[in-house]
Amino acid sequence: MSEDNNSATAVLLSAEQVSLAFADGPHVLQDVSLTIRAGDFVALVGPSGVGKSTLLRLLAGLLTPSSGQILLQGQPLRLHAAPIGIVFQRGGLMPWRTVWQNVQLPLELMGNGRHVSARVQEMINLVGLQGFEHVYPAQLSGGMAQRVAIARALVHQPSLLLLDEPFGALDALTRERMAQELLRIWHLMPVTVFMVTHSIAEAVLLADDVLVMGGSPARITHHIRVALPRPRKLEMEGTAEFHHCATAVRRAIEASG
Amino acid sequence: MSWLNKQPTWLIVLISALALLGGWHLLVVWGEYDRFILPGPVDVGQQMKIVVADGRLLRHSLVTISEVIPGLLIGCAIAVPFGYLLAKSPLAERLISPYLIASQAIPVIAIAPLLTIWVQSTYWARVLVAILVVFFPILINIVAGLRSVPAELYDLMRSLQATRWQIFYKLEFPAALPVILAGLKVGATLSVIGALVGEFVQPKSQGLGYLLVTSRYQFKTDLVFVVLIALAVIALTMYGLVALLEKRLLRWQYLSNRTNVTRGKNGPQKMARGGS
Ligand SMILES: Nc1ncnc2c1ncn2[C@@H]1O[C@H](COP(=O)(O)OP(=O)(O)OP(=O)(O)O)[C@@H](O)[C@H]1O
Ligand SMILES: [Mg+2]
Numbered sequence: 001m002s003e004d005n006n007s008a009t010a011v012l013l014s015a016e017q018v019s020l021a022f023a024d025g026p027h028v029l030q031d032v033s034l035t036i037r038a039g040d041f042v043a044l045v046g047p048s049g050v051g052k053s054t055l056l057r058l059l060a061g062l063l064t065p066s067s068g069q070i071l072l073q074g075q076p077l078r079l080h081a082a083p084i085g086i087v088f089q090r091g092g093l094m095p096w097r098t099v100w101q102n103v104q105l106p107l108e109l110m111g112n113g114r115h116v117s118a119r120v121q122e123m124i125n126l127v128g129l130q131g132f133e134h135v136y137p138a139q140l141s142g143g144m145a146q147r148v149a150i151a152r153a154l155v156h157q158p159s160l161l162l163l164d165e166p167f168g169a170l171d172a173l174t175r176e177r178m179a180q181e182l183l184r185i186w187h188l189m190p191v192t193v194f195m196v197t198h199s200i201a202e203a204v205l206l207a208d209d210v211l212v213m214g215g216s217p218a219r220i221t222h223h224i225r226v227a228l229p230r231p232r233k234l235e236m237e238g239t240a241e242f243h244h245c246a247t248a249v250r251r252a253i254e255a256s257g
Numbered sequence: 258m259s260w261l262n263k264q265p266t267w268l269i270v271l272i273s274a275l276a277l278l279g280g281w282h283l284l285v286v287w288g289e290y291d292r293f294i295l296p297g298p299v300d301v302g303q304q305m306k307i308v309v310a311d312g313r314l315l316r317h318s319l320v321t322i323s324e325v326i327p328g329l330l331i332g333c334a335i336a337v338p339f340g341y342l343l344a345k346s347p348l349a350e351r352l353i354s355p356y357l358i359a360s361q362a363i364p365v366i367a368i369a370p371l372l373t374i375w376v377q378s379t380y381w382a383r384v385l386v387a388i389l390v391v392f393f394p395i396l397i398n399i400v401a402g403l404r405s406v407p408a409e410l411y412d413l414m415r416s417l418q419a420t421r422w423q424i425f426y427k428l429e430f431p432a433a434l435p436v437i438l439a440g441l442k443v444g445a446t447l448s449v450i451g452a453l454v455g456e457f458v459q460p461k462s463q464g465l466g467y468l469l470v471t472s473r474y475q476f477k478t479d480l481v482f483v484v485l486i487a488l489a490v491i492a493l494t495m496y497g498l499v500a501l502l503e504k505r506l507l508r509w510q511y512l513s514n515r516t517n518v519t520r521g522k523n524g525p526q527k528m529a530r531g532g533s
Binding site: 057060061062083084086088090092094095096097098105106108109110136138139156 | 409410412413414415416417418419423427428431432434507509510512
C-alpha cells in the first residue's frame with residue numbers, strides 16, 4: 001500500500017480503547033487501539049508474554065474485551081461475523097487427518113461439503129504440497145506443516161488472515177524460506193493479514209505497518225510504517241529503508257520495555 | 258537370544274507356552290501332587306476334552322460372553338456422556354467426582370450381592386456388575402482424553418463457526434480416541450472379571466463362574482483349571498478385538514510412526530519444487 005491510496009481503502013478492522021483482564025488472571029491489555037485497512041499487512045512485535053496472542057484472539061472474536069470495542073467493517077465484532085483464517089505457532093493441525101482432510105476442514109464446517117475438491121487441490125498446489133495430499137501431519141517437516149496450516153487458513157476465502165508466530169517453531173533457514181513463501185502466496189491471493197512475530201526482520205520485510213507492544217498491562221507503544229515497495233523481495237534486506245525501519249522497530253521494542 | 262528376537266510372534270508364544278506346560282508337568286510329576294491339589298497339564302487336557310465334547314464348556318462360555326460384551330458396551334456408552342460432563346463442567350466434577358472415587362474404594366464383590374437383591378433378572382444383575390467394573394477406568398480415560406485436546410484446535414474450530422456437535426465429533430472425539438481406546442483395552446479384560454464376579458454371587462446353573470464354583474465344591478480341580486483357561490482365552494480375545502479396532506481407527510498413528518516423508522526418497526525434491 002502506498003501512502004496516497006490509504007485514505008481510499010476501507011478500514012476492515014479496528015480496535016478502540018480495548019482493555020482485557022482475565023477473570024482469574026492478569027490484566028493483560030490496557031487501551032489498545034489499532035486500525036487495519038483492507039489489503040494491509042500488519043505485523044505485531046513485542047516481548048514474550050506481553051499479550052500479543054491475547055490481542056490476536058480478541059481480533060478473531062475468540063475473546064471479548066473487558067472494555068472498549070472491536071469493529072469489523074464498522075460493526076461490533078461478533079464471533080463468526082465474517083470468515084477469518086488463523087495459523088498458530090504449533091499444534092494447529094489435526095494429526096488424525098491427512099493434509100487434504102486438514103485443508104478441507106473449514107469447507108466441511110461451513111456446510112458446502114460438495115464442490116470443494118477443486119478448491120482444496122488449488123490451495124494445496126498454491127502452498128507447493130502437491131503429492132503430499134494423503135500424508136499425515138506427523139510425517140511432515142515443520143515447514144511443510146505450516147504450509148498446510150496456511151492452505152487451510154485461506155481455503156474458505158477469509159477476509160482476514162491472522163498469523164500467530166506462524167514460523168516461530170521453525171529453524172532459521174526454513175523460517176526465512178517460509179517468509180518468502182508467505183510473500184509469494186500473499187501476492188497470488190491478496191488478503192488482509194495481521195501477523196504476530198518475534199522476528200524484526202520478518203516484520204519489516206513482510207508488513208506495511210509494524211506495531212510494537214509493550215508495558216504491563218500492555219499498550220501499542222509504537223507504529224512504524226515500512227515504505228519498501230511491493231512486491232517485496234528478500235534482497236530488500238540490504239536496502240537503506242529496510243535498515244532504517246528495522247532499527248526503528250528495535251529501538252521501539254527497547255523503549256517500550 | 259538374538260535368534261529368538263528374529264522369530265515371529267506366534268512362534269515366540271508357542272515356545273513360551275510349551276515351556277510353561279513342560280514346567281508345569283515336571284512340577285506335578287516331581288512334586289507328586291495329588292490331582293485334587295494340583296492337576297497336571299495331562300489331567301487338565303483330558304478334562305478339557307470331556308467338557309468340549311459334551312458341549313458344556315461352550316454353553317457356559319457363551320453365557321459368560323453374552324454378559325461380558327453388553328457389560329463392556331453399556332459401560333462404555335454410559336462413560337462417554339459422564340466423561341464429557343466431567344471434563345467440561347468444573348461444577349459437575351466437584352459435585353460427582355468425590356463419590357466416584359469413594360465408590361472405587363468399595364470392592365465390587367461387596368456391592369454385587371446387593372445388586373442381585375435389587376435386580377430381579379439373573380442375567381441383568383450379572384451384566385450390571387460387569388458394567389460397574391468397566392465403567393470407572395473407561396471414564397477416567399475419557400476425561401483424560403478430552404482434557405488433552407490442544408487449546409489451539411478449540412480456537413480453530415470456534416473461529417470456523419463450528420457447532421458444539423461439530424466440535425465434539427470432528428475435534429474432541431478423534432483427539433481423545435487414542436486415550437479412550439487405551440481405557441477400552443483395560444475395560445475389555447476387566448469386563449470378564451466383572452461378569453465372573455456377577456456369576457459368583459448369582460450362580461444360577463449357567464456361566465463359567467457357575468462352572469468354577471460347582472467344580473470347586475466337587476473337588477474337580479482339573480475342571481477349575483479348564484475354566485480358568487477358558488476365561489483367559491475370552492479375556493485375550495476381548496483385548497485382541499479392541500486392539501484390532503484400535504489399529505483400524507488409529508491408522509494415522511501407525512502410519513505416522515513409521516515414516517517421515519521429508520526424509521524419504523523424493524521428499525526434498527518436492528519441497529524444492531514447492532518452495533520455488
Ligand atoms: N486464558 C488465559 N487465562 C489467564 N491468563 C492468560 C490466558 N491466556 C493468556 N494469559 C496470560 O496473559 C498474558 C499474555 O499472554 P499472551 O499469550 O497473550 O502473550 P504473548 O505476547 O502471545 O506471549 P508469547 O510471545 O510468549 O506467545 C500472559 O501473562 C498469560 O499468562
Ligand atoms: Mg503468543
